[in-house]
Amino acid sequence: MPLLLAIPPTEVFLGILAILFLLLCSALVSGSEVAFFSLTPNDFEKLQQDNSGSSQRILYLKDKPRKLLATILISNNFINIGIVILSEFVLSNLISPDIFDYWAESISVGIPWLSLSKEGLAITFNFLITVVSVTFLLVLFGEVAPKVYARINNLRLARIMSTPLDILMRILNPFSAILVNWTKVLEGRLLLTAAGAGLASREDIDEAIELTVSNGEDSGQEVDLLKSIVKFGEVSVKQIMRSRIDVIAVDHRISYPELLEVVKESGYSRIPVYNEDFDNVIGLLYVKDLLGYLHHDESFAWQKLIRTNMLFVPEAKKIDDLLREFQKEHLHMAIVVDEYGGSAGIVTLEDIMEEIIGEIQDEFDDDPEVIYHQIDDNNFVFDGKTLLNDVCRIVGIDTSTFDEVKGEADSVAGLLLELTGDMPTEGEEIVQKEFIFRVLKVSERRIESIQFTLPETTASTV
Template structure:
């Protein structure tokens, strides 16, 4: 029985060591090493070559399991035969011994599974790093002792695997795909490890590399640009009216941006020794990028050029819009407002159940906020959806109905739809002209 107990403990040790190698995190062990925890450095080294040590644990588990069957079953069968032999004597000697052997097999299996498999696994999964630092030294010693046998078994297994068609090119420490990382983040949020805001931010980081400049830029119709012939006083008036520190400078039309005017340069021109009369004389060279450029590549250009604003060009070389470093940041952390921002909310709910919505709000966002189901494959914004439904240039007061709601143009900015009202309406879809 002492031999059986020793084999149970040995099996439990190898099970704990195997799960510790699989589940322990190198970052956590590194932190424990900095805290001076003994064995943490050795455990980290073992994680760099886990296959070697896992092979040792599997060999140990197999040998301990065989030993438990070899030693435990005959011992239990002998004891049970002594105990059950008399009551079962009426069944015959062969039947009594067979029943004793079967009972011994069940008992040994139960003890092996519970005491040397399930309990060690539960203890290890509760804190794999703590177990890893404790088993590291003896496991390393056993690995050295059993290295020849482990090497022979690994080579034999590799040969058989190749004969069965395995390529043998499995990557050590295989990396996760973006989708797998997102699933891990979702699981961490459900378990309470991450806040919902952290989950949203991490998802934004994962999606950041797929974004194009056209998806984050400010369109040309929303740009605040100044003519190159403007005076310094005129630029000061524009700067006071808008909460920006840089303004695109154009020649002729905003489709021909030729530079960027900085407020700092404006102040120097106004109060410095050299007097500059026109904006053309103080503007700086602009950074031009194509609208199809990936935002992560744009971020690299911002770093290299030490600029925080770029003019976006379309496929014809005209101005499509502009993009700033703040626009890129907002794709990760969400909307960033400073003390000078006076932008009205994109959605303003009214007491009568309707809502005022900014025309540039994305259809997807409108659906999420207001619980609608608008779809349009040709337009991204609510204003674009309205124009598509009307089939013409919008006018103040234009209305369309459909999808259980009614859209009405409430404000125009030139020919652009600035704001719309959304209210419950009829399900039929029919554009209506204003009275």
């Protein structure tokens, strides 16, 4: 039986060396993908403190994640193509073609009903051996092993590959730019499709809730509760927070008797403490911490009880994320900051819970959280600063009713300013869809009270 080596050993040896070199390159490039994209914030903090060239290159590459990933993928494809071509060349010359003819003839004799010709069988054997061997090499040594190593030694491999990838990114820039641009186009189309699908899904869920819940005595409350849970992840902190003008807070310089008076009048268990103004909140005072010092004189330094373990959150943060953060940090209150870094208000764990189950009243709450006056079945009077979500819940309409026109507004006064574009006058009526807003009282700076009128058909179903 004719066997191996139809070419001189030197050519086989050089071909094998080239394959091994390309396998090493494939391993490094594949591993660098895991290495760069598994770096943690702590790793980046260390790199920022380190002024070495490799650290700066890693930070530069990580700032361009799309281009970096495109460069890695393109490089890996070129390398793998080279491995396949060289492997086919080496194997086809390392193993004599006569051996494939011998195997094909043996198969034809042993399986006479096989429809393939001897030449077809020989080509099939050659192809299968090439594919199996190359696939095994690429998967094991070019993908699996290097990625396992990179997961454990990500920072070390990232430093090693920072220079080669920087060079490759510059060389392959035309190709990676095309790939990145096409990716952005596809991503935009997919996001639009997903958004449309999400909207339909949301409507389907609401309809399913209404159809599924029984028509019992408390079915309306059950429907509202389930819908609130569905919408929970879409609500931002700004929509439920208490604005700074309604926050009870104290300056850290006030005396102990003055502090006790504020605590007595407010009835709150946690009070923010600030330095000079509310934009500079320095901590929280837990009223329970004062219990052991109630009989101290006015010189008592109550400031030592201030707790500085606080949470600052942006207005745009979703309340489901905030709830998880409250659970993780074991906190019940956070200071809400606006885009300029100033304090916009506070948000509490109770505010989040009320977004699902409605208003929570305890034995110490003499007044309702939302102050309003109901004139009749379809007329209500609200303070201008009342949140739109609260208005909708009280009058019995969907909280998303004004989403298309409210812009950045979260209060009913903000909605009217968004609709008119100017400060309305007393007695002015603004009509939105079938709803009527009548301005009852306006000061120089804000809309103080508003009458909200439901359409007759809506009012009859509330």
